[in-house]
Amino acid sequence: MTALLRYQCALLLRSQRWLPPLVLYAAVLAVGVQAGQPVLDSLGYAAAALLPVAAWLVRICVTGEPPAARACVAAAAGPARAHLACVLVALGAAVLLGTAATVVVTLTGAPVSADHATRVPRLPAGTAGLLAVLVCALLGTAVGVLTGPPLLRAPGRAVPAMLLGALLSVVATGSPAQAAVTGLVTGSQSGRVPLPLLPLAGAALALAAAAAVACALVSRRAP
């Protein structure tokens, strides 16, 4: 599995296909986050923006190999493990992006609540932001897994489904990402730093289920 992860990592890095999602994420953050804004608001925004980026990274990773090269790896390591490696590398890339954004936002944001009345310490705020970023990375990865090959192969259906899935995951009530982001925003209003552990568990479960379905189907569906 280590060798597979290393191979998929190298494939993602050398293909430079990570660049468009990175640029998009940076642009969205540049538009919505300014230095000196209340830190929890900015962290919530950074986490929410990461979700579609994570889904896009999954799409990049699972479609990164030509079918012939994919078949060679599938024979060597098993198709399910090969697919899982793609998903895990995409998740790792999303977590890396989100962590970097969290660190920057935590350091540049103002350590105060939304009404500038209560002080919000940076370290607990950063921890809460990191957890929210993890929730959004996990859930975004799950969306990418469910709306990409082998479940949806035609890009004409897969890409709109991915965008819709990502949007719903951010705004729909009951979604772990929505809960985590809302927790940060209401925390910013009240001045109390939330700890979104329940959404984290929910998002991890969602990704585990999505990955299990996709890995089971990858050798059964038509190439």
Add this chain to the structure above:
Amino acid sequence: MPHELRLRGVGRRYGLRGPWVLRGVDLTVAPGTLVRVEGSNGSGKSTLLRLIAGIDAPSAGRVTGRPRRTAYVPERFPAALPFTAAGYLTHLGTVHGLSRGAAARATAAWLERFGAAAYAGTPLARLSKGSSQKVAVAQALLAGPELLVLDEAWTGLDAAARAELDRAVAERTAAGGAVVFVDHDPRRLAGVADVTYAVRDGGLDRRHPGGTAPAAGPCVVVEAHAAPGAVPPAEAHRWAGSAAETAPGVHRFTVPASHSDVLLRALLTARPPWHVARVTPAAESPEAPPPPEPQSPPEPRPACEPEPGAPSGPGGRR
């Protein structure tokens, strides 16, 4: 302890209601056997190979006993991957279970064997079709697979690389690995395949029960000496088209050129070792067989022609 790969009632169709590409296929591949799969275009040969290699799961039936080290060579390898040839092969070597150092060494060795050492640092996207195919073949051979699945792997290779792949297949089977292959050339490894199957109408027919197909490719005559009355090693009998004791202690073996190295290795590593006196290209096979297939190519070769310019024996490689 290696187990045999078994397909029991295996079927495959694409989609939930698609037509069956294969249905009710029973197949056993024992370790150390060379299996040829034939069939017309679109008959489901590639689907069968993908099931054997474990890339696709059967829609019906079961596949059991697939060895852990399985390798697959696709018929076309248009690798638009952002690696150099050596970089890609080293990665694949580790995926096949080698350590990084062993993968790098195996990469260098196999690129050299296929005459592609000069392309080690070339990006895969800039390789010619034939050179990409060499990378695909080398990828499969890196870790000494217990099951090697070749889907027209010879297509696009130059003559030297095709012969090298023949020898690599002979080495794998001699080392106890199973090899399953499809090739449109009926002379490919003719006479050395243990079993030939034909895919027809979604089913599988056994063509030759055992290695009775006559050798049709170039052959090599090996003359070896041993103590009078010595029995040739079992491998020698297995691969040699004919073996005869021409004088007391003097044996002549006629083997397909792809298997000459395997025969020599068997003779030289036997206890006590045999003395190899002469290795010569065979001019004519003892029994000249007819062209093996009705749809044989327009220029039928003589049964055992001397391989032009190709020396035999383990040291004969460029």
